[in-house]
Every structure is written in C-alpha cells, then in structure tokens.
Amino acid sequence: MKVIETEYKGYRFRSRLEARWAVFFDACGVRWEYEPEGYVLHNGQCYLPDFLLHDVAGRGGGELYVEVKGKMTRADAAKINQFSQGKHQLLVVAGIPDGDCIDEIDDYCEEWGYYGFPGFGGGPYPFNFQTIDGDYFVAHPGINRKGMFELFGDDGSYLCCRNPEATLEAYKLARQARFEYGQTPRIRKVRS
Numbered sequence: 001m002k003v004i005e006t007e008y009k010g011y012r013f014r015s016r017l018e019a020r021w022a023v024f025f026d027a028c029g030v031r032w033e034y035e036p037e038g039y040v041l042h043n044g045q046c047y048l049p050d051f052l053l054h055d056v057a058g059r060g061g062g063e064l065y066v067e068v069k070g071k072m073t074r075a076d077a078a079k080i081n082q083f084s085q086g087k088h089q090l091l092v093v094a095g096i097p098d099g100d101c102i103d104e105i106d107d108y109c110e111e112w113g114y115y116g117f118p119g120f121g122g123g124p125y126p127f128n129f130q131t132i133d134g135d136y137f138v139a140h141p142g143i144n145r146k147g148m149f150e151l152f153g154d155d156g157s158y159l160c161c162r163n164p165e166a167t168l169e170a171y172k173l174a175r176q177a178r179f180e181y182g183q184t185p186r187i188r189k190v191r192s
C-alpha cells in the first residue's frame with residue numbers, strides 16, 4: 001500500500017502522518033524544519049531525518065531531530081540507531097497518540113515506548129529517550145507550563161511540569177487535521 005503525499009505550509013510531506021506531526025508541532029509552538037539536511041552515515045549509507053525541531057525545552061533540549069515511522073523495517077532501524085549514536089538527538093514517533101484525555105495519550109506513548117512496533121522485535125522504540133540520550137525511558141512530547149514544547153519523562157515528577165490541557169488540545173488538532181480534497185488546516189499555537 002502506498003502512502004499519500006500531502007502538502008502543508010509549502011512543504012510536500014511524504015505522508016499524511018508526517019503532515020499531522022507538523023500540525024502538532026505548530027500547535028505546540030515549536031519551530032521546525034522538514035527534511036532540512038541529509039547525512040552520510042559511518043557505513044556510507046545516507047539518512048534523511050524527517051524533522052528538525054529548534055528550541056526544545058527540558059531534557060534533550062535545544063535541537064531535536066524527529067523521525068516519523070508508520071512501521072519499522074530492519075534497514076530503517078539500522079539507520080536510526082547509527083544516526084542516534086552520533087552527536088544527534090533523535091526522537092522516533094509513530095502515529096499521533098489517540099485519546100480523549102491525557103491519561104489515554106500517556107498510555108499510547110507508554111505502549112509504543114516500551115513495546116515498540118508490532119511484529120518488530122527490538123529498538124529503536126518510538127516515544128523513547130533511548131535514541132536521544134541512551135536511557136530506555138518513555139518520552140512524552142507535549143507543552144510545558146511555560147508554553148514551550150518539551151519531552152517529558154515517564155513519571156509523575158517530570159509529567160507534573162506538563163500542561164495537560166494544552167498538550168491534549170495539540171494532539172486533538174493534529175488528529176483532526178484534514179488534507180483531503182485540497183483542504184489545508186489552519187493551526188494556531190495552543191494557549192497554555
């Protein structure tokens with residue numbers, strides 16, 4: 001099955017899933033670039049990360065690469081693992097987390113972050129700090145109480161700094177974004 005290329009904000013995304021993540025990043029107010037630069041890995045293969053986020057707050061702060069994967073192959077995993085072992089921080093994400101409350105969003109991230117892609121044994125795991133700093137720990141993308149995009153760790157002491165209402169709203173906007181029939185969603189930063 002072939003994914004549908006999608007246009008949003010002047011970019012031509014390889015899939016609607018990537019475009020919906022761009023909507024999420026816009027709703028979170030984080031600056032992003034789509035496929036800004038490709039890299040030649042140590043084994044000579046080329047790798048092109050999907051997003052580069054700027055000014056990310058908190059753990060793994062600064063610049064953060066994001067790789068969007070609907071499914072994982074061994075070749076994908078090898079490139080991601082090699083890239084993330086270098087000087088680059090990379091978050092792998094799967095689908096837009098689904099849920100009507102922040103606890104359901106957290107459950108989604110935890111399921112993927114600890115168990116990975118169905119039918120694919122081993123990492124890299126989506127929504128996990130492993131490809132950022134080597135720590136096998138779930139990463140919850142969201143908005144902090146200062147209104148900035150941040151990756152929150154998987155326990156209450158980290159999650160208490162998140163704005164759950166704004167984060168939930170950003171995920172809802174991303175899930176609801178429609179691109180069919182030439183539609184272009186108008187996204188504003190979620191107020192925190």
